Amino acid sequence: MRACACVTEHRQTDRQTASWEKVSTSVKGAGAVATIIALSVVYSQEKAKNNPTSPTDAPATDAPATDAPTTDTPTVTTPAPSNEPWDKYRLPKSLVPEHYNVTLWPRLTPDETGLYVFTGDSSVQFNCTEDTDLILIHSNKLNYFKHAGHLAVLTSVSPGVEAPAIRSSWLQPETQYLVLQLHSKLLKNHRYQLWTNFTGELADDLGGFYRSEYMEDGQKKVVATTQMQPTDARKAFPCFDEPAMKAFFDITLIHDRGTVALSNGREKESTNVTRDGWEVQQTVFETTEKMSTYLLAFIVSEFGYIGNMTDNVLIRIFARKPAIDAGQGDYALNKTGTILKFFEQYYSSEYPLPKSDQIALPDFNAGAMENWGLITYRETALLYDEKFSSNGNKERIATIIAHELAHMWFGNLVTLRWWNDLWLNEGFASYVEYLGAHEAEPDWNVKDLIVLNDVHRVFAVDALASSHPLSSREVDIQKPAQISELFDAISYSKGASVLRMLSDFLTEDVFKEGLKTYLKEFAFGNAVYTDLWKHLQTAVDANASAVGLKDSVEDIMNTWVLQMGFPVVTINTTTGALSQKHFLLDPDSIVTALSPYNYEWIVPIRWMMNGAKPQEPYWLRKKSATHDAMKTSQWLLANLDVVGYYRVNYDDENWNRLVDALNTDHKVIPVINRAQLVDDTFNLARAKIIPTVLALRTTEYLNKERDYMPWSSAIGNLDFFYLMFDRSEVYGPMQKYLQRKVTDLFYHYGxxxxxxxxxxxxxxxxxxxxxAISLACRTGLDECQTLVKNWFKQWMTSKKNTIHANLRSTVYCNAIAAGGAEEWQFAWEQFENATIASEAEKLRSALACTKQPWLLNRYLEYTLDPDRIRKQDATSTIVYIANNVVGQPLAWDFVRDRWSYIFSEYGGGSFSFSNLINGVTKRFSTEFELKQLKQFKEENSDVGFGSGTLAVDQSIERTIANMKWIADNKQSVLEWFHSAVNR
Structure with a gap:
């Protein structure tokens, strides 16, 4: 799953509107009394239709059911706290699923109570691996029809073996189980089958089997769709919902005639049938490959599609019919085959399925999800319209398609055994997505952008004392909320960064050779991350002379995987001395997490001197060492192309030589390393390793710089200065300095x-x-502000938008910031009427740029109204508002005041809550704000923070660091800017 931009920071200035890739898996309170009462009406109706032989049997709700005679309102008992198997979050190993048969019937119209429901029945055949008188199977928010007083029917599949009778059955909501106690034991090495008949709400909560809505030709259309990762397959049907519990699935969907049904398998047959008096369609799908529950998908919609065949694989793009008719799926279709073929070659393995369906959904919680054979996307991650979509939108589509297709092998064919190794699954796809996108668009140089998008981005998180290692202990990741918390920048971006480093020092050919044998051995099974190390080591051993490693792959990589953080490597060019130290943004922070390697890493160092060809890589294995070849009076540059996951510091003389090189002839330093020098110096300064004025000196040459990456690095780092100083007297001279630096760039592009x-x-x-436009307007350059205001005014007047798609985000934002209620209202109306998802994203972001507090407050209220702002976009919209210096205190007050509601309505298990908490607090830099943050944590401890739990502690740590940084640097920074603008 490509989760966010995320968890995700926006990759380019133009991408302020890129959709949140880790957004809400919100949970609607189906356990609420009103909902239970309403559902009971539906269930009674369905019971009469579907279970005529048991007229008194009613579906059980998510509460333990007694063994007493059933009534329409089941008796509810709450067992006392215990250490029973059903109180644990992990399944016992006694039962192993082999084959499911699942039939589901989603209702795309509400019943008389206004609820959307689905009904279904499911049978699962499983093998008993050890004698047991207990069956635990995951179930969440499903309601069951009783049969002979119980919630399931158990039969034997093994000849001559009878199934034990069920003694008692109930639902365990806390651990999300359907529990069956048996009168006697299931026997080892025998097979049994469990059948259930159930119903649930087709809610708009973006998790499990849910509904998405959109308007077409003035009519509301409903899509029944799924998002199972990580633990929501159990909301669709009872299942052994752990990644290692792989099985085969036969899926049948009952759906309205005229709608299209999709699932992981290829359609086998679709026939018109009559079910309970309804004229419906029944679509049966081919049996899937052996797979994990979290990769299942089933969708019913009125979508259209386009498709083609590529090497006997059917590729189809599904979306709303107007989007398909407008050609918005063409780009994805054209690039999917190319990327798929690339990965077949990269993995040396054929795509294992007969089809690759990709579907764009109006409501979707992540960027995309790698369901095997049926990948789901946000509309902005799959649909491209040349008139409305920017080059950033286009690149995002290419990289996300590549990310998801990479998972078809790495994650789907071979699946990690448990969620504690999520980092390898997502980190790998986040690395190779750049390789796949490069194959699709070789002229973009997109592979370089991993440095900005992932390496530099995750450095900011991993430099905190509250960071965490890539790999967690299996025992520490048990609850669904703990699993959701792993979908963060560390898993995605640090995972990508260290795997890129590994591929570099092994060489890509050796890396691919190890991948090939790894995928072959564990195909259709499960693995742990050390299994990959073993296969890579075998490849290294077979190519020992070419690779020349002195340490094993496991020894090297464990220093990066099993301890949090990363080192700063200091090189003294006078003596040739090298040293490494755990890099912390706040050097005074206390690291309580123990490290198995005492915060030492085995560091591969690629380096060069004075623009000459790169030297032989040097390996730093200890806290300190000496390498005489690094003694020099010329400039020396380490971590070429930033392939290593570490920062670099030098002696003062070498820093001065590097700054002189930038000012004299900046092109002698590779473009990626120019971006690195800016990023390293600003962050070394924040960590009090070098003076802040040295970091500022690396920006002096920018008026001569024309390349994107150094400028993007500078703007990103100076954003911190804006956060810290846009409410102080530093702001004025800083604006003047930056305007002077960007003016040449602005006119260059003009x-x-x-x-x-x-x-x-x-x-x-x-x-x-x-x-150029964004920074020039931000710093008040008159020509820029006049330009964007005129463009926007022409649009308002003529009702014809001639602003190029690339420029719309920044033009909209700056024009709305300079305008008032009229401009804001015009943009809001354009947003409401937008039919192109990427255009709606640009407007949604830009609406947060207004300087009018009352408009921002109104916009905040809109975020909790799904009719105005879709649930998937609520948290990211609040963060957009918090990015605005005027909106930040408003957003913070709003989140504090509404936290309980936001958390319950928009998802305790949501991936986006870390983004929300970090986003509304990143400007914090005062004692008062620190007190508020601590109070917020204390007052909401009973409500909880879900996937944002760690983010609360990180925000506290970051606030303390910001306070110290301002105290130490404000005066010197003010003096430097004054001096710089007067030179």
Missing amino acids: NLTDTWKTVPDKHMDQYNQVN
Whole structure:
């Protein structure tokens, strides 16, 4: 799953509107009394239809059911706390599923109570691996029809063996089980089958089997769709919902005639049938490959599609019919085959399925989800319209398709045994997505962008004392909320960064050789991350002369995987001395987490001197060492192309030589390393390792810089200065300095584009054009502000939008910031009427740029109204508002005041809560704000923070660090900017 931009920071200035990739898996309170009462009406009706032989049997709700005679209102008992198997979150190993048969019937119209429901029945055949008189199977928010007084029917599949009678059955809501106690034991090495008949709500909660809604031709349309990862398959049907519990699945969907049904398998047959008096369609799908429950998908919709065949694989793109008719699926269709073929070659393994369906959903909690054979996407992650979509939108589509297709092998064919190794699954896909996108668009140089998007991004999180290692202990990850918390920047971006480093020092050919044998051995099974290390080691041993490793792959990588953080490597060019130290943004923070390696890493160092060819890699294995080859009076640059996951510091003389090189002839330093020098110095300064004024000196040359990556690095790091100083007297001289630096870039792109009539040809230049306009307007350059206001006013007047798609995000934002209620209302109406998802995203972000507090407060209220702002977008919209210096205190007050409601309605298990908490607190830098944050944590401890639990502690740590940084740096920074603008 590509989760967010995320968890995800926005990759380019133009991508303020890129959708949140770790957003809400919100949970609607189906256990609430009103909902239970309403559902009981539906269940009574369905009971009469589906269970005529048991007229008194009613479905059980998510509460333990007694063994007493059943009534329409089951008796509810609450067992006393115990250490019984059903009180544990992990399944026992006694039962192993082999084959499921699942039939589901979603109702796309509400019943008389206004509820959308689905009904279904499911049978699972399982093998008993040890004698047991207990069956535990996951179930959450499902309601069961009773049969002979129990919630399931148990039969034997093994000849001559009878199934034990069920003694008692109930639902255990806390651990999400259907529990069956038996009168006698299931026998080892025999097979049994469990059948259930159930119903549930097709809610709009973005998890499990849920509904998505959209308008078409003035009519509301409903889609029944799924999101199972990580633990929501149990909301659709009872199942052994753990990744290692792989099985085969036969799926049948009952659906309205005229709708289209999809699932993981290829359609086997679809026939018109009559079910309970309804004229419906029944679609049966081919048996899946052996797979995990979290990769299941089933969808019923009125969507259209386009498709083609690529090497005997059927590729189809599904979306709303108007989107398909407008050609918005064409780009995805054209690139999917290319990327799929690339990964077949990369893995040396054929795509294991006969089809690859991809579908764009109006409501979806992540960026995309790698369901095997039926990948689901947000509309912005799959649909491209040349008139409305920017080059950033286009790149996002290419990289996310590559990310999800990479999972078809790495994650789906071979699945990690438990969620504690999620980092390898998501980190790997987050690395190779750049390789797949490069294959699709070789002229973009997209592989370089991993440094900005992932390496630099995750450095900010991993430099906190409250960070965590890539790999957790299995025993520490038990509850669904703990699993959801793993879907963070560490798993995705640090995982990608260290795997890229590994591929580099092994060489890509050796890396691919290890992957090939790993996938072959564990195909259709499960593995742990050390299994990959073993296969890579075998490949290394077979190519020993070419690789030349002195340490084993496992020894090297465990230093990066089993301890949090990363080192700063210091090189003294006068003596040749090297040292490494755990890098912390706040050097005074106390690291309580123990490290098995005492915060030492085995560090591969690629380096060069004075622009000459790269030297032989050097391995730093201890806290300190000496390498005479690094003694020099010329400039020395380490971590070439930032393939290593570490920062670099130098002696003062070498820093001065590097800054002089930037000012004299910046192109002698590779472009990625120019971005690195800026990022390293600003962060080393925050950690009090070098003076802040040294970091500022790396920006002096920027008026001569025309490349995107260094500019993006500078803007990203200076954003911290904005956060810390846009409410202080530093702001004025800082604005003047940055305006002076960006003015040449602004005019450069004005000239290059014939006074803004066109866009540059090169991908990176298109991004940097956006940087030029964004920073020039932000710093108050009159020509820029006049330009964007005129463009926006022309749109308002003529009702014809001629602003290029690349520039819309920054133009909208700056024009709305400079305007008032009229501009805001116009943009809101355009947002409400937008039919292109990427255009709606740009407007949704830009609406948060207004400087009018009353408009921002109104917008905040809109975020909790799903008719105005979709649930999937609520938390990211609040963060957009918090990014605005005017909106930040409003957003913070709003979140504090509404936390209980936001948390319950928008999802305790949501992936987006860490983004929300970090987003509304990242400007905090005062004692008063720290007190408020601590109070917020204390007052809501009973409500909880879900996937944002760690983010609360990180925000407290970051606030303390910000306070110290301002105290130490404010005066010197003020003096430096004053001096710089007067030079």
